[in-house]
Amino acid sequence: MKELHTGNLYWPVTLNNPKVYAPLRQNKKTQVAVIGGGMSGTICSSVFNKSGLSTIMLERGQVAGGSTSANTGLLQFCNDIMLCDLIDQIGERDAQIFYKACRDAVQMLEKTADSLSVDVGLIRRNSLYYASSEQELPKLKREYEALKACGLKVEFWSPSDIAKHFPFQKPGAIVAHGDAEVNPYQFVNGVANDAAEAGLEIYEQTDVVAHETLPSGLHLLKTADGYEIEAEHVVYAVGYEPEELRGKLIKAELNRSFALVTEVQPSLQSWHERFLVWETARPYLYMRTTIDGRVVVGGLDEHTEKPTHSDKELRKHSDKLHSQLKALFPELQAPIAYEWCATFGESRDGLPFIGADPAWKNVYYCLGYGGNGTVYSMLASHLLRDLIIGEEHPLTEIVKLDRKSLANV
Template sequence: MGEDNAMTHARQPRHLHDGTLYWPKTMSTAPSYPVLKQRISTEVAIVGGGITGAICAAVLARHGVPAVLIEGQHIASGSTAANTGLVQFANDVMLSDLIDRIGENDAVRFYQACRKAVVALAQLSADTGEDIGYYTRSSLYCASCEDDVAKLIREYSMLRKHDFPVTWGIPSKVGGEFAKVKAGGLVTHGDAEMNPVRMAHALVSYAAKRGVQVFENTGVLEVGRLNGKFTVLCAEGEIVAEHVVKATGYLPGIVTQAASSAPILKRTYALVTPPGQIPEEWPEHYMMWETARPYLYFRTTPDGRILAGGSDEAMPDTGCDAKILQDRTEGLLAQLRELFPRQDWTAEHAWCGMFGESADDLPMIGEHAEQPGIFHALGVGGNGTVYSMIAASMLRDRILGRDNPLTPLLSPSRNQQSGSSSISPYWPSSSTQPSTSMFA
């Protein structure tokens, strides 16, 4: 943005959630970190202390890569606090549909990467040595209507063809009104549930113990680049780094695309019941979701609650008033009552949160062609935690000089359906001349 290095003021952070969150209340105390007040040189600067930044920091620490992580507010206080903690290799776009779009080889490679990421997350969680509520689960994927049964059968056949762990049918142990309300189903195995706030804190602590420097309440004012190195300027300090990781989710300053391929921001809703409301007709802690769009989903929690969500809306903010949140919460409870009419359903926590989708239903991960050295970790879609693990693996490979077959498929530079991508003005250009730009 010119050679005078003039200050560019940061925008106010986007409102990421509203209502009464559940996960932060599961931690009586949380670790705290200092404000950055000095100049630090490192190899990788990670901006964002949510689940994505935490996973990236932990993976780099495991491989001995020097890194600094900064968070503008508190660790796990943004979208991570509203994350519902479902970890699945299946995506909002079915494997069979993705094959139609991008071809069988690429689609299967992507699904295999998602499955591998679930396994890697389990190992990373175990390595922290902390109880973060990470449990292996199976997922029941239901046909919402008779017309969707054929689509689900096709998906089952394709998953079986490529050796993904899947079985057909709604399990006989599942009771309630499932057999009447849902037309069919398949079960994927090897998925997981987790507590996203506990997980983010555990991974940041894991990384800090292995040399990653962590700072909270350290927002970015501008980013400059000179002779191949980045300067991340904060209010009271700065970081000089070879690489910058953008892990701030849907805050301002993300890479932008042509209108036809920009991240589509939406509002979603979730609730958590009081303890003791897991129906007897719901055994083995399955995670449930369905073929309708938007879809209902739910899972259990370790303390005997049901966490349910859905009712997605094409609204790019979460500043909903109490009436809207109450209406959407009642709508979710009504769907639970339809499945389990004998249960007295109530909500103890209810919130709305922001999430994004891409035009081609794939995450945007990697360096933009016009922004070498800046690694974007934007897990758009309903599988964000899995995408964060994929991003961390791709980042590791980039830093260590390894090729990753997902790079061209997930690149922020890719053409999503139509229109060419463009660069956000809040990032440095590819010029080696002195430059500054707003980061977030």
């Protein structure tokens, strides 16, 4: 099992006694088998089930126990790849379709959260996306124009505008309206619990170790415990590419990133409207607040796949992130309470991989590379649902595994 994070995670301590699902202990037949019980697997399974598809979700560990626990919970329609760059890469029409779909996905996430039987901490927020240096200001202005032309709700702030609202000044910033924050651990558990009540079958501690296609065209999944699932369709929602796919289609790389959560801050008055904050530099610094007044800070990505096991190395990165926070918000002196290092995947063209296996009928992937994984999970749930039931979806060609844009990166 791939190690996805090390350190001391915050989100799991916010939910007492998460529901435990029994492992699979009998053979099953279903229309759709979803492999993976994290953010993407849970959202997809829930949407499939609501759409009338009999669905089984198989998780080899615990629901929300993988990358979801290390997710920092920023939900934004802007992406790691700027819209202006994406336009150069895939054309204005497709780039705008993708960005608008991300905006709509944030709205769908809010609607989903509102429908749950528990509060999962989803709150709509605006985002401040600032130029890290004067040299990056012209491109940020170009990005603002591209976002505005796309019909997205944005405004541009000058240095004085920023200084009026925050205790720091930057060369310029885009303010994006319509983003959100969420407790990802509570969200995934909440979606899973309500979906299970509505008929979704969930099995934890169920490791799929073999997958073959029967002469009938059905798919046979075998678990490590010797049980079998016969499915018409199989969705791999495993975060990053399955080992058997490695290097064949997907041009991506796995890095590691660092994050921390502070103790509760005595005051957040200087933090204007609890905006989500991030920057143009790459790798970028990003930060948000929590419902109980903590600050989540992340960044310092490194081109190393495995999370660090060195407490000294982890603390060095945490201290640097904490110093960057205090440089922007000098009054925020509450110390670090939680810190972790996590695997972080990036595709070479800045887009997720969502769609059908081009060589394996009725096998699909939801692989949310990039910093916008939760938004991509919601996109995937509807795109894959449409593929399974034979309907068209506007994003299919843009994010499919063998998309033409990959030839240029």
